[in-house]
Amino acid sequence: xxxxxxxxxxxxxxxxxxxxxxxxxxxxxxxxxxxxxxxxxxxxxxxxxxxxxxxxxxxxxxxxxxxxxxxxxxxxxxxxxxxxxxxxxxxxxxxxxxxxxxxxxxxxxxxxxxxxxxxxxxxxxxxxxxxxxxxxxxxxxxxxxxxxxxxxxxxxxxxxxxxxxxxxxxxxxxxxxxxxxxxxxxxxxxxxxxxxxxxxxxxxxxxxxxxxxxxxxxxxxxxxxxxxxxxxxxxxxxxxxxxxxxxxxxxxxxxxxxxxxxxxxxxxxxxxxxxxxxxxxxxxxxxxxxxxxxxxxxxxxxxxxxxxxxxxxxxxxxxxxxxxxxxxxxxxxxxxx
Amino acid sequence: xxxxxxxxxxxxxxxxxxxxxxxxxxxxxxxxxxxxxxxxxxxxxxxxxxxxxxxxxxxxxxxxxxxxxxxxxxxxxxxxxxxxxxxxxxxxxxxxxxxxxxxxxxxxxxxxxxxxxxxxxxxxxxxxxxxxxxxxxxxxxxxxxxxxxxxxxxxxxxxxxxxxxxxxxxxxxxxxxxxxxxxxxxxxxxxxxxxxxxxxxxxxxxxxxxxxxxxxxxxxxxxxxxxxxxxxxxxxxxxxxxxxxxxxxxxxxxxxxxxxxxxxxxxxxxxxxxxxxxxxxxxxxxxxxxxxxxxxxxxxxxxxxxxxxxxxxxxxxxxxxxxxxxxxxxxxxxxxx
Numbered sequence: 001x002x003x004x005x006x007x008x009x010x011x012x013x014x015x016x017x018x019x020x021x022x023x024x025x026x027x028x029x030x031x032x033x034x035x036x037x038x039x040x041x042x043x044x045x046x047x048x049x050x051x052x053x054x055x056x057x058x059x060x061x062x063x064x065x066x067x068x069x070x071x072x073x074x075x076x077x078x079x080x081x082x083x084x085x086x087x088x089x090x091x092x093x094x095x096x097x098x099x100x101x102x103x104x105x106x107x108x109x110x111x112x113x114x115x116x117x118x119x120x121x122x123x124x125x126x127x128x129x130x131x132x133x134x135x136x137x138x139x140x141x142x143x144x145x146x147x148x149x150x151x152x153x154x155x156x157x158x159x160x161x162x163x164x165x166x167x168x169x170x171x172x173x174x175x176x177x178x179x180x181x182x183x184x185x186x187x188x189x190x191x192x193x194x195x196x197x198x199x200x201x202x203x204x205x206x207x208x209x210x211x212x213x214x215x216x217x218x219x220x221x222x223x224x225x226x227x228x229x230x231x232x233x234x235x236x237x238x239x240x241x242x243x244x245x246x247x248x249x250x251x252x253x254x255x256x257x258x259x260x261x262x263x264x265x266x267x268x269x270x271x272x273x274x275x276x277x278x279x280x281x282x283x284x285x286x287x288x289x290x291x292x293x294x295x296x297x298x299x300x301x302x303x304x305x306x307x308x309x310x311x312x313x314x315x316x317x318x319x320x321x322x323x324x325x326x327x328x329x330x331x332x333x334x335x336x337x
Numbered sequence: 338x339x340x341x342x343x344x345x346x347x348x349x350x351x352x353x354x355x356x357x358x359x360x361x362x363x364x365x366x367x368x369x370x371x372x373x374x375x376x377x378x379x380x381x382x383x384x385x386x387x388x389x390x391x392x393x394x395x396x397x398x399x400x401x402x403x404x405x406x407x408x409x410x411x412x413x414x415x416x417x418x419x420x421x422x423x424x425x426x427x428x429x430x431x432x433x434x435x436x437x438x439x440x441x442x443x444x445x446x447x448x449x450x451x452x453x454x455x456x457x458x459x460x461x462x463x464x465x466x467x468x469x470x471x472x473x474x475x476x477x478x479x480x481x482x483x484x485x486x487x488x489x490x491x492x493x494x495x496x497x498x499x500x501x502x503x504x505x506x507x508x509x510x511x512x513x514x515x516x517x518x519x520x521x522x523x524x525x526x527x528x529x530x531x532x533x534x535x536x537x538x539x540x541x542x543x544x545x546x547x548x549x550x551x552x553x554x555x556x557x558x559x560x561x562x563x564x565x566x567x568x569x570x571x572x573x574x575x576x577x578x579x580x581x582x583x584x585x586x587x588x589x590x591x592x593x594x595x596x597x598x599x600x601x602x603x604x605x606x607x608x609x610x611x612x613x614x615x616x617x618x619x620x621x622x623x624x625x626x627x628x629x630x631x632x633x634x635x636x637x638x639x640x641x642x643x644x645x646x647x648x649x650x651x652x653x654x655x656x657x658x659x660x661x662x663x664x665x666x667x668x669x670x671x672x673x674x
Contacts, residue, residue, distance in 0.1 A: 042658065060488075067490040074447050074498060078440050085421065085436055089429070120485060127462065131480035136390050138543070140483055303388025327655075 052269040053150045056284035057142040065289045069116040072293040076109035094311035097172040101304035104162045111158035122150035156200050163192045184318040195221040241317035247310045259300040266293030344394035389606045390487045392620035394479040406453040408629040413446035416638040433464035434509040438641035440476045441499045459487035500529040532558040569618035584647045595635040602628030
């Protein structure tokens, strides 16, 4: 294989050949961030930046986003595996809720893998590849460079797949009558798709008015879903076995608490444009990444584990034999405890 | 295969060819670390290095960290697999402890994979890609280069996920009454999160006072956790079947012995600043990496295997049928032994 050959004019106007080794897909692209062929990072014209991707990050900001994305990735992978491995620990009738929860976390793991790589490749440290002095890493600055860029579309693709599944797993674990479940899903799933599709144009727009209009439109199905689910979970409390009520109650709170983070993260760039300094540029970007990531971990991993716990408690309530084989006290004792 | 070919203007204006060998997918990026385009290290102010990441490593130091990280990675992967595969060798009631132990090792494997890659890419050998003379590898020096850097944040993200799970698996294998277990976890898990969150600012600070203040704050929940667990394990000794007591006793010792390594590793950079030459710069960095890695292997892999052994002995004690099916002597004989 012959390598590509690029001629770059030197500062002193004399060409010279330096053969770089062939680089791997995994290494940051050879943007030639050396003093001689250094190119200017993407210009930061005020407010022309799609998705409000920060054009420059400090070392601390870079590390924060880097680590929070990795944290979300690890959480998704291992929650998915845990839920798959723990199939045998609930009765067959609840296993579909677990499989769907695991699928949600698995799909999210895939997207966080992509988001992590996308972020790492989108920013390049100033003087990349050059030895650092005693200052070490702390003084580095990372620039957004021309290339694939940091792709936030992954988040929306992820939500488009996982939010309907999250709704499905919630209905599945409640073990409602088939016709009730179908009627709920027929209302919730189209609403969730509408919510995500309406949110996307606002996310990619750099115009505050567009952001607010699309955000408001997206909020209508968002509130509808929360209202229906909250009402349905509350109604189903009476039908749940005594030991399960507490967990279903917590699921209801978790739903409101975690879903609420998404619109807040969405609004960070808007707060920025209102002149709230703390939300300016880089901070707004970092906060949005941290906010979305933590909300995803709560809404998918923690939610999945609560679903698992509900499935397990309902399994014990449904079958004393199963409870005994799992070393659980019979339900009379459990209620007394 | 010919390498990529870039023409870069030289400082001295004389064209010259330097052929780099083709490197593998896994090699550090070709940021032009060659004698011709090498530039002076970035400014070197004293003590500005986040996380005390060494800026230069000898070949021996580089190899030591490299190999100890790989050792930890291999230990984590295969302990996780062993614990998953061995599910059937304990009664269902103890399987969750094994699944959680496997999850702990799996999460740690993910992070060691990342730490290993991060370390390998953060340092580049002087004259990378150039053929070596008769000196061979021994004379190489590795420099920390601008780029993603060596990310120690992975360790803290790992602990944030695994320490609560380690506490959970300890309580799970003791098979306490549900209300006792819940009360313990409600105290231990918040304390563990506090411990890690308070330790992080000290770890990333290069200021000795900050290190000591955060370290001390972090030690308060650390000691609380050890005290509660040690007391609880001691109390539960009486309730354990005769054959299990020895193993629970060992678990107690293992807990103190391995957890104690973390604060010591944390303090290496502080000892450095006190002028203890042996802990200076590079040595302090290498010792910290070795210390944390070995502590992780003991606290996760060895601890997980002791949990497995306890689960197995308790399974035999709980069910003579199960013991017989596993070819174990009946319990009367076992107690005599």
